[in-house]
Amino acid sequence: MPPAVARMDTPKGEGVCLTEGMDAIQALRSKRDTRSYSDAPVSADVLDKLLDAARMAGSAKNGQPIRLVVVTDAEDREALKASGDYAAWLDRPPIVVVVTARADAGPRRMFDVGRHAQNLMVAAHAEGLASCPVTIHHPEVVRALLGVPADIEPAMIVTLGWPGEPEGPSPVSGPRVAMSDYVSSGRWS
Numbered sequence: 001m002p003p004a005v006a007r008m009d010t011p012k013g014e015g016v017c018l019t020e021g022m023d024a025i026q027a028l029r030s031k032r033d034t035r036s037y038s039d040a041p042v043s044a045d046v047l048d049k050l051l052d053a054a055r056m057a058g059s060a061k062n063g064q065p066i067r068l069v070v071v072t073d074a075e076d077r078e079a080l081k082a083s084g085d086y087a088a089w090l091d092r093p094p095i096v097v098v099v100t101a102r103a104d105a106g107p108r109r110m111f112d113v114g115r116h117a118q119n120l121m122v123a124a125h126a127e128g129l130a131s132c133p134v135t136i137h138h139p140e141v142v143r144a145l146l147g148v149p150a151d152i153e154p155a156m157i158v159t160l161g162w163p164g165e166p167e168g169p170s171p172v173s174g175p176r177v178a179m180s181d182y183v184s185s186g187r188w189s
């Protein structure tokens with residue numbers, strides 16, 4: 001039985017494919033950003049699986065400038081509300097992951113941040129957990145609280161937890177652009 005998830009340390013050509021749980025396309029298409037969480041605890045095993053899926057994301061020149069800080073303490077989550085202009089709900093998710101990048105990692109480091117954050121969120125979704133990205137507008141708040149050194153950039157937050165009561169659509173949620181608008185063929189149009 002092949003493993004459920006393709007891993008980079010699997011030799012190429014071994015034909016590893018998704019065999020269990022949600023298929024990758026289904027996971028990518030159905031993931032919604034969710035700000036409603038239940039109090040149900042997330043086990044260390046599940047959390048480790050998600051963090052490991054994030055770790056396996058690629059990075060420019062394989063520079064691997066991304067590191068994560070996992071925050072579960074209630075007072076710390078409360079304090080992190082001040083890190084963003086749209087972060088007033090950060091006390092609700094049981095797990096707040098701060099995605100950091102080495103500040104000297106070059107202009108592609110935010111692409112790397114996005115890849116790691118998306119891996120984390122899609123893995124969470126595949127396991128049935130809710131997640132949402134949150135912008136850090138005030139990195140100094142994160143630095144002071146978590147002791148992030150000057151050469152490390154607090155880049156983005158990802159919240160995690162089991163989903164709570166269904167929430168109404170966020171004011172900025174909405175359908176995606178049509179494929180005909182999204183994709184041009186051969187030339188920009």
Ligand SMILES: Cc1cc2nc3c(=O)[nH]c(=O)nc-3n(C[C@H](O)[C@H](O)[C@H](O)COP(=O)(O)O)c2cc1C
Pocket residue numbers: 031032033034035084085086087132133134135136170172173174
């Ligand atoms: C770069 C980025 C920054 C975001 N920042 C925030 C944020 O600060 N606070 C928040 O509540 N949601 C934030 N979001 C979540 C967006 O509001 C969400 O992706 C959008 O509403 C679409 O949601 P949907 O995928 O559920 O349709 C952010 C999303 C992205 C991609």
